[in-house]
Amino acid sequence: MEADIKAGKYLEHGEYEGNLYGTKIDSILEVVQTGRTCILDVNPQALKVLRTSEFMPYVVFIAAPELETLRAMHKAVVDAGITTKLLTDSDLKKTVDESARIQRAYNHYFDLIIVNDNLDKAFEKLQTAIEKLRMEPQWVPISWVY
Template identity: 25%
Template sequence: MENKGLLIVYTGASGVGKGTIMKMLLKRNPNLRLSVSATTRKPRLGEQDGREYYFVSHERFDEMIAENGFLEHAEYVGNKYGTPKEPVFRMLDEGLDVILEIEVKGFLQIKKACPDCVTIFIAPPSFKELQLRLQGRGTESEEVIAERLRIAQEEMQHQHLFDYVVVNDDLERAVNEVLSIIAENKKKV
């Protein structure tokens, strides 16, 4: 029997550095694949359809929900996000480890559907540091930042539900900690 891949759910508050950590994880672990989510939000500068996200209309997103095409889906700050099922299951069957970078609402859905998944929450060193990181991006209005911070407070209250919590106070240490978590759990599969 072939080895199945490991399903990893990876989340944390907006601005905590999930994307930066993720880029380093993908460079250092050749068996790791990032699941590409679908979203109704507009692409940011430099983002490409099918690479960072599948950018779809609200109508197409609703069709995918009706077709039971998502492992999870949620609305976040006025846009919809979801993890398409088919590519995730295909990669797992090929023995690849698949990491889902999703929001807490999505994590709660995945944990019910896939209880054997490994769950990792990336936490900021402090709430003040998170606020500074979001403001430093310069990609959103003050209203959107305020909403993201409100949601971040809610999300951080769920971190105790995760298998692991990694504080991103030192990027290199955080990356190494996540890689160690993946390696340890891969031995159990």
């Protein structure tokens, strides 16, 4: 794996508890070439590699809601027993700030931005976008065609 990382065969890679992990570019291409939809959750820097005619991605950014909304959402899942992980106001603010930073830096890569201010509605918007992709032609940069 280390040799493949050095050879640039991974879109992303990292180490967790002493183990290497990553997403191979060939694995993504294999899925795409079979006509299936490849859904990736990537670090924003990976968009620079993906945003090519080889992959022709449709990039959806799931943005954090405003801080007050995020607080209320977190309280609701804690109160419902869905999570026991208590996040501090500082944690929530970091999430909102990081979301805004990513949006400023990478906005030109995004085809769609969904603000996750209601989980059910955000999921519905994502499903609608995916269905629309399957049914309707999409605009792509001219450089992807020629």
